Amino acid sequence: xxxxxxxxxxxxxxxPVCRMPISVWAIRCRFCGETVGRPKxxxxxxxxxxxxxxxxxAKNTLSAxxxxxxxxxxxELVEPPPKEEPSTVWNLWGKYKKTNTGSQVNRVQNINPTRxxxxxxxxxxxxxxxxxxxxxxxxxxxSLFYGQPENVVEYDNRALFMLQNGEPIEMVLQEALKAxxxxxxDEDKQILxxxxxxxxxxxxxxxxxxxxxxxxIAEASRICSEVIKIDYDPIIQDLYRKVIDEISAxxxxxxxxxxxxxxxTFHFSNPSxxxxxxxxxxxxxxxxxxxxxxxxxxxxxxxxxxxxxxGRPRKLTISLMSEVKADL
Numbered sequence: 012x013x014x015x016x017x018x019x020x021x022x023x024x025x026x027p028v029c030r031m032p033i034s035v036w037a038i039r040c041r042f043c044g045e046t047v048g049r050p051k052x053x054x055x056x057x058x059x060x061x062x063x064x065x066x067x068x069a070k071n072t073l074s075a076x077x078x079x080x081x082x083x084x085x086x087e088l089v090e091p092p093p094k095e096e097p098s099t100v101w102n103l104w105g106k107y108k109k110t111n112t113g114s115q116v117n118r119v120q121n122i123n124p125t126r127x128x129x130x131x132x133x134x135x136x137x138x139x140x141x142x143x144x145x146x147x148x149x150x151x152x153x154s155l156f157y158g159q160p161e162n163v164v165e166y167d168n169r170a171l172f173m174l175q176n177g178e179p180i181e182m183v184l185q186e187a188l189k190a191x192x193x194x195x196x197d198e199d200k201q202i203l204x205x206x207x208x209x210x211x212x213x214x215x216x217x218x219x220x221x222x223x224x225x226x227x228i229a230e231a232s233r234i235c236s237e238v239i240k241i242d243y244d245p246i247i248q249d250l251y252r253k254v255i256d257e258i259s260a261x262x263x264x265x266x267x268x269x270x271x272x273x274x275x276t277f278h279f280s281n282p283s284x285x286x287x288x289x290x291x292x293x294x295x296x297x298x299x300x301x302x303x304x305x306x307x308x309x310x311x312x313x314x315x316x317x318x319x320x321x322g323r324p325r326k327l328t329i330s331l332m333s334e335v336k337a338d339l
Contacts, residue, residue, distance in 0.1 A: 166193040170202050180210050181237040188242060207246055210238065214250055218257050219318050222337035223325055228258055259283060260298060265329045270308045301327065312338055 022035045029043040039046050168190035173183045187206040191199040217231040235251045259281040266288075267276040276290045277297055284298050293303050297313065302324070305312040313335070315325040326338040 164193055166190050166199070168194075168199055168202055170206055174206065174209060180206075180213055181234055181241075184210060184238055185241055207242075207244065210234075211246065211250055214254065218254065219320065219325075221320050221325060222339060223315075223327060223335070224337065225261070225334065228254070228261065232258060256283060260300065261335050263297070263301075263329060263335055265311055265331050265333065268306060268308065268311070268331060270306065273306045275303065275306050275311045 023032045024035050025031070026033050026040040026043060026045065026047055028045040028047070029040060031040065031042040033040055033042070033047070038048060166189075168187070170183050170187035170190060173186055174180075184203075184206050187199070187203040191203045214231050214235065217227045217234075220227045231254050235247075235254045238247055239251045260283075262280040264278040264280075265275060266278050267290075269275070272292075274290055274292050276288065278288050279286065279298060281298065286298075289297060291297055291303050293306055295303050296316070297303060300315065300317050302314040302316055303311060304314055310328055310330040313327040313329065315327060318325040327335050328338040329335045
C-alpha cells in the first residue's frame with residue numbers, strides 16, 4: 012500500500028499553518044514541516060475500520076478481563092456511593108461505613124476514642140452530681156410543687172444543755188446546727204446564734220488571755236479549725252481569719268541585739284506584713300503593733316498595743332533566736 016493510498020484512507024484535516032490537507036493523526040505537517048499536534052476537537056466516533064482494525068464483517072471477541080472491567084465500571088456508574096451512618100450518643104466509637112469486597116459487603120468501624128472519652132466524662136460528672144446534689148435538688152423541687160409538709164419533724168435540741176455542762180464548744184455547735192437543719196424552727200435558729208456567740212467569746216478570751224501563752228493561741232486555732240469544717244457562717248469565717256492573723260503576728264524572731272546603740276533586729280513570718288525584717292530602737296513599734304520598751308543585752312521587752320486588759324497593754328519578752336513569751 013503506497014503512502015498516498017494510506018493518507019487517502021485516513022480522516023483528513025487542514026494544517027493550521029499552510030492549510031494543506033493532512034491526516035488527523037499527524038503531529039507534523041508533511042508539506043510545511045510545522046508541528047501541528049493533536050486537533051483541538053478530535054473526531055468523536057470512529058469505526059473499527061477507521062482505527063485500522065478488521066472490517067465490520069469480521070467477528071470481534073472481548074476477553075474475560077475486559078468484560079469484568081466493563082462490568083465494574085458500569086456498577087460504579089449505576090450504584091450510588093454508600094452513605095455513612097451519622098454518629099449518635101449510642102455510637103461511642105465513631106461512625107460506620109460499608110465497603111464492597113467482591114461480592115461481600117463488610118461493615119467497617121471508624122474508631123474515635125476522643126468522642127468516647129468525652130461521653131464517658133460527661134456521664135461520670137452527671138453521676139457525681141446526682142450522688143451529692145440529687146437528694147437535695149429533688150427535695151427542693153418537691154417543696155416547690157407540693158409545698159411544705161404539714162408535719163414538721165421534731166428534734167430534741169440538747170445544745171443548751173451541753174453548753175451548761177461545759178462540753179466542748181465545737182460539739183455544742185455541731186448539735187445546734189443539726190437541730191436547726193432538721194427542724195428549721197426559729198427557736199432552734201436562736202439557739203444556734205447563741206452558741207455561735209459563745210464560741211466567739213471563748214476564742215476572743217483565748218486570744219487576749221493574760222498572761223500570754225502560745226498554748227492559748229494554739230487552742231483557739233484548734234477549735235476554729237474544727238468548727239470551720241461544719242459551719243460556713245460568715246461569723247465563723249471572720250473568727251477563723253482573726254485567729255490566723257494573731258498566730259502570724261506573734262511569729263517574731265529576735266536575730267540581733269546592739270546593746271551599745273540600743274537597737275534590735277527582728278525577723279517576721281507574717282504574710283500580712285510587708286516587711287520581713289525590721290531594726291528598731293527603744294520607743295519604736297515592731298510590725299506597727301509591738302512597742303519596744305527596753306533593749307537588754309540578751310532580750311527585748313515589748314508591749315502589745317492591740318491587746319489591752321484593764322487599761323494595761325499585754326507585756327511580752329523575747330530572747331535571741333527564741334519565741335515570744337509573757338514578761339512576768
